[in-house]
Amino acid sequence: MTAVGPRLQTAWDWRAAGNFIGGGSGAGLLCAAAIGAVGGGDPRLSTTMALILIAAGLGLVWLEISRPFRFLNVYRQPARSWMTREAYAALPVFAAGATAVWFADPTLTVIAAGFGLIFLYCQARILQAAKGIPTWREPALLPLVIVTGLTEGTGLFVLIAAIGASLPQWAPMLLALWLAARIASGSIYHRRLTDVGCPVRALDELERWKTAFLVLGHMLPFALLALGWLAPPTMGVAAALAAVCAVASGWALKFVIVTRTAHTQGFALLHRPARGPVGSGGGHVKPGWY
Amino acid sequence: MTRYVMVADLRRCVGCQTCTAACKHANATLPGVQWRRVLDIEVGEYPDVHRVFVPTGCQHCANPPCMDVCPSTATRQRDDGIVTIDYDICIGCAYCAVACPYDARFKVTDTAFAYGEDAMAHEEKRHDPRRLGVSTKCTFCADKVDAGCAQGLTPGVDPDATPACVNSCIAKALHFGDIDDPDSNVSQVLEENAHFRMHEELGTEPGFYYLWDRK
Numbered sequence: 001m002t003a004v005g006p007r008l009q010t011a012w013d014w015r016a017a018g019n020f021i022g023g024g025s026g027a028g029l030l031c032a033a034a035i036g037a038v039g040g041g042d043p044r045l046s047t048t049m050a051l052i053l054i055a056a057g058l059g060l061v062w063l064e065i066s067r068p069f070r071f072l073n074v075y076r077q078p079a080r081s082w083m084t085r086e087a088y089a090a091l092p093v094f095a096a097g098a099t100a101v102w103f104a105d106p107t108l109t110v111i112a113a114g115f116g117l118i119f120l121y122c123q124a125r126i127l128q129a130a131k132g133i134p135t136w137r138e139p140a141l142l143p144l145v146i147v148t149g150l151t152e153g154t155g156l157f158v159l160i161a162a163i164g165a166s167l168p169q170w171a172p173m174l175l176a177l178w179l180a181a182r183i184a185s186g187s188i189y190h191r192r193l194t195d196v197g198c199p200v201r202a203l204d205e206l207e208r209w210k211t212a213f214l215v216l217g218h219m220l221p222f223a224l225l226a227l228g229w230l231a232p233p234t235m236g237v238a239a240a241l242a243a244v245c246a247v248a249s250g251w252a253l254k255f256v257i258v259t260r261t262a263h264t265q266g267f268a269l270l271h272r273p274a275r276g277p278v279g280s281g282g283g284h285v286k287p288g289w290y
Numbered sequence: 291m292t293r294y295v296m297v298a299d300l301r302r303c304v305g306c307q308t309c310t311a312a313c314k315h316a317n318a319t320l321p322g323v324q325w326r327r328v329l330d331i332e333v334g335e336y337p338d339v340h341r342v343f344v345p346t347g348c349q350h351c352a353n354p355p356c357m358d359v360c361p362s363t364a365t366r367q368r369d370d371g372i373v374t375i376d377y378d379i380c381i382g383c384a385y386c387a388v389a390c391p392y393d394a395r396f397k398v399t400d401t402a403f404a405y406g407e408d409a410m411a412h413e414e415k416r417h418d419p420r421r422l423g424v425s426t427k428c429t430f431c432a433d434k435v436d437a438g439c440a441q442g443l444t445p446g447v448d449p450d451a452t453p454a455c456v457n458s459c460i461a462k463a464l465h466f467g468d469i470d471d472p473d474s475n476v477s478q479v480l481e482e483n484a485h486f487r488m489h490e491e492l493g494t495e496p497g498f499y500y501l502w503d504r505k
């Protein structure tokens with residue numbers, strides 16, 4: 001028998017989540033690389049990593065579509081589809097990014113980062129346009145996806161720089177700022193879902209991850225960064241560990257949103273039917289909703 | 291203009307699933323795929339509990355989110371409101387499936403038959419590999435509607451121009467026709483009865499109406 005209440009969607013799996021993970025982290029890393037390049041740093045390693053991440057994400061989408069040799073058809077609907085727009089946005093990201101790496105040029109890195117932001121925006125809109133999934137269509141998910149990508153990207157930049165012993169002072173500060181923005185947009189998203197209503201099981205699942213996300217994804221990296229500021233010699237290691245927490249929690253968040261809290265709308269009746277000659281109909285029925 | 295819609299009378303539907311079977315027969319859908327289905331919803335709390343049978347499927351929305359998201363233009367809308375899928379263009383991304391608030395889309399990647407690995411004669415004959423790995427859904431039997439119209443028949447009135455589910459319904463719970471024609475069968479039943487559409491608040495403007503009481 002068909003489920004009447006919302007059910008977890010199975011159309012998009014970890015491969016789709018991988019696209020949001022790779023794309024968000026890659027775009028965020030491009031932005032951090034651009035800031036670093038403007039400040040005189042060498043953008044090549046970070047930019048190369050960013051392009052690899054974005055390409056890996058898109059590669060996972062290619063693995064997810066079941067008619068992969070028709071993939072060029074993805075470019076046919078720029079007037080309406082955010083998936084098409086994402087595919088178009090990827091082209092200048094790779095063109096500008098690859099040229100920036102080739103010439104180690106800060107201006108081109110900034111241009112690539114600009115296209116990266118457009119790419120990231122398209123990704124966030126892809127989720128929001130999925131009207132069949134209440135936790136995705138919620139407008140507050142848009143800033144959360146963007147900020148999460150920027151947090152992960154900055155985290156990766158910090159990690160790469162810390163490993164290379166070339167961590168600029170601004171990078172841990174920027175990471176802390178994005179972490180603060182992510183916790184704020186995450187709580188707005190959560191509050192919106194409870195205010196406007198969403199499938200009970202989706203909300204339960206979100207609640208299940210909330211504490212880990214807060215503690216391991218935010219409080220721990222904040223504490224590590226604070227340690228680095230209080231004891232500067234520890235900053236390299238502390239920032240690297242904070243970055244790992246920030247990146248891992250962002251990836252986990254997107255994995256959860258795409259594969260665990262993605263319940264369908266389910267079915268609802270505005271009125272129960274009137275039965276028999278004197279029967280009168282009843283009120284609204286919406287199983288499985290908060 | 292013509293705008294085809296479906297009307298389901300919730301007071302009449304007995305949940306026999308004849309329409310579901312008729313759809314499978316007419317469209318040769320694979321096991322697990324139900325373009326037309328009938329939900330069995332339990333309403334109320336003991337001791338005042340009711341069962342409501344709710345035919346559902348693609349609502350052929352006037353503002354279909356599945357079409358808005360489709361990157362390949364495989365999903366389109368005809369002038370008469372029927373939402374179509376071009377199986378030769380679809381890339382199987384399933385974006386439309388997560389965009390549809392009515393759970394109306396199906397994607398099957400592997401051939402399956404009702405009784406194991408061997409196809410029955412009719413399954414073998416009607417197997418369509420073009421439908422594997424792409425999105426599929428109820429078509430409002432558009433081919434039949436078109437063929438009937440070409441012969442001067444009226445959809446919703448003449449069985450040869452009417453979707454299989456509507457023709458098969460034992461309780462006369464399903465109606466199909468042109469809502470833009472004020473004299474059509476569907477316009478009349480909607481005029482005479484209280485009705486609603488599902489998830490209307492999402493702005494999809496579904497072309498599927500549910501009758502629930504007299505006016």
Ligand code: SF4
Nearest residue numbers: 348349351354356390
């Ligand atoms: S019911 Fe779903 S598949 Fe059908 S037109 Fe509406 S959104 Fe598209």
Ligand code: SF4
Nearest residue numbers: 360380381383384386
């Ligand atoms: S699965 Fe096919 S019809 Fe659906 S959105 Fe993708 S390309 Fe369009």
